[in-house]
Amino acid sequence: MTSNNLRLPRVRASELVGRGWLNTGGKDVTLADLRGKIVVLDFWTFCCINCLHVLDELRDLEAAHRDELVIIGVHSPKFVHEADPVALAAAVERYEVHHPVLDDPELVTWSAYTARAWPTLVVIDPEGYVVAQMAGEGHAHNLGILVRDLIAEHDAKGTLHRGDGPYVPPEPTSGTLRFPAKAITLPGGNLLVADAGHHSLAELAPDGETLARRIGSGERGLADGGPDEARFSEPNGLCLVPDELRERLGYDVLVADTVNHALRGVDLASGTVVTVAGNGSQYMVGASDNVLPADGTGSTAACLQKLSSPWDVAWVEPLGAFLVAMAGNHTLWAFDGEQGSVEHVAGTMNEGLLDGPLPEAWFAQTSGLAVGPDRAVWLADSETSALRRVEIDAGTSRGTVTTAIGQGLFDFGHRDGAAGQALLQHPLGVTILPDGSVVVADTYNGAIRRLDPATDEVTTLATGLAEPSGVLVHVDGDAITLTVVESAAHRLTRVALPARLAGQVLDTGAHRTQRPVTDVAPGELALDVVFTPAAGQKYDDRYGPSTRLQVSSTPPELLLDGAGDAVELTRALRINPDVTEGVLHVTAQAASCDDDPANEFPACHLAQQDWGVPVRVVATGDTTLTLPLHG
DSSP, X not given: OOXXXXXXXOEEOOOOOSSEEESSTTOOOOHHXXXXXXXXXXXXXXXXXXXXXXXXXXHHHHHHTTTTEEEEEEEOOSSTGGGOHHHHHHHHXXXXXXXXXXXXXXXXXXXXXXOOSSSXXXXXXXXXXXXXXXXXXXXXXXXXHHHXXXXXXXXHHTOOOOSOOSOOOOOOOOOSOSSEEXXXXXXXXXXXXXXXXXXXXXXXXXXSSSEEXXXXXXXXXXXXXXXXXXXXXXXXXXXXXXXXXXXXXXXXXXXXETTTTEEEEXXXXXXXXXXXXXXXXXXXXXXXXXXXXXXXXXXXXXXXXXXXXXXEXXXXXXXXXXXXXXXXXTEEEEEETTTTEEEEEEOOSOBSOBOEEGGGOBBSSEEEEEEOTTSOEEXXXXXXXXXXXXXXXXXXXXXXXXXXEXXXXXXXXXXXXXXXXXXXXXXXXXEEOTTSOEEEEEGGGTEEEEEETTXXXXXXXXXXXXXXXXXXXXXXXXXXXXXXXXXXXXXXXXEEOOTTXXXXXXXXXXXXXXXXXXXXXXXXXXXXXXXXXXXTEEEOOTTSOSEEEEEEEESGGGEEEOOEEESOSEEEEEEOTTOOXXXXXXXXXXXXXXXOTTOSSOOEEEEEEEEEEEEEEOTTSBSEEEEEXXX
């Protein structure tokens, strides 16, 4: 059986054009150089959590077929900062990308392959023809089937050439820290740092430089045990467990172990690490197996629940639990260590900026958490470049979210002044000053910003930092010092604040994500999301409908008809002729499983993607919009 049902009509692949190449030893790569290899183009941008998921999905496939397969990352940036070649080189190192990467800041190659979403995968056969295109994450299994079929087909034809590809590993780097993410102050005054690039925790002396000890072997993985045996995978958030809970829980620090999709507990006295939530697999929206059945070992409910890239954790007294920023599916969750339970408390899992009651709110890569003196939670919501405020009713998981700074998914910049007009660029960290004002690690602006809730004014406290991702506050009398986790500089940096906390008022301009615009005609627009199960698979409808399609628009008036949530992957939309431009927001999911009647427990897979398609309404525009989820 072959995967021909996934194949596109034979179309010659377009040349790979960009500003330059990484991981090739300084050489350019052409399609002619890749002839005889199966090529997977991975269109990504390093801010995007879904793109990072795909990088992890591709690792096993890349290792299994290194002689026949070449993966090429095509980096097509969303944010201005991501177009900086130095920042891109750092991201390639940070995320351990072990294949060539084309720097495509002008989206030339992106446009040539009609990519519409991050991430998008394009498969090119050994003869140089495009054979498949798929958007979103969750395609690893189907992609593996296609690659194996292409190997067999072209091996038989004599058009497959085995051997080394164009990847040249960069020179290794060394240092105490490598892309540190966040830090906390321990009771004795030392600092504990989530050393993401070293897949471990680094305990530093109060000077922020001297290494006292390391917890974790430094090898990427998920393993409990002592400080030399335990393994992490790109840990990010850290939270001290409240004093009264430490003895009962058996650990002192809770860690958001991001790429392991897990929460880990650390006993500081022994350095022992235990997994307290998550089972190492990613929660996929709409999947039927996000909660695993009891395994007979006495595992807590929290350890049977799949999570999705937890990025930060904070103890929230009104909740009576730890709040978890679940970046991978744009939500907030609550973890109760005593009950051994974890539950989803906020966010619909749609990506966007929408305030209101917690279950109805939209977030976008929830990243940094801090609790204010009034016990409200401040959230760095990175993909909307927003600072959000979450209020939780005492003793419940109910509450509301409001936006203090932020305009949406595609608007960002560096602008101080009134909070309603202020702009950030992909912030990842947040903390609280003694006066109750909020400090934001404005990561892609390389700045530390301050919001004074009393005046609703935003100022800049420091600039020129290399991707700050976390901030600690130190108070000594009237003097306040910030310790900034300067991630891309691999260090902690001290910043002394002025006595009056005035800061600067800066305005370096506003930006909007620039992507090719699709011209659509007013009136009826046929939306078609293409998905075809791989060979040997069928739609998985054992637990309900196997597909789901959600459609909305910005502004809402762009759509006269067709918005909402339904099962079918096709939809008739009606475009308002009185609206000249906007963005169509489309979310699609499709579940498939192995089609083998003899298998009582077939393996099942979920593909999903969010598209934000900029459109311009013109009389001569298209009347059909086709989005390839898998085809």
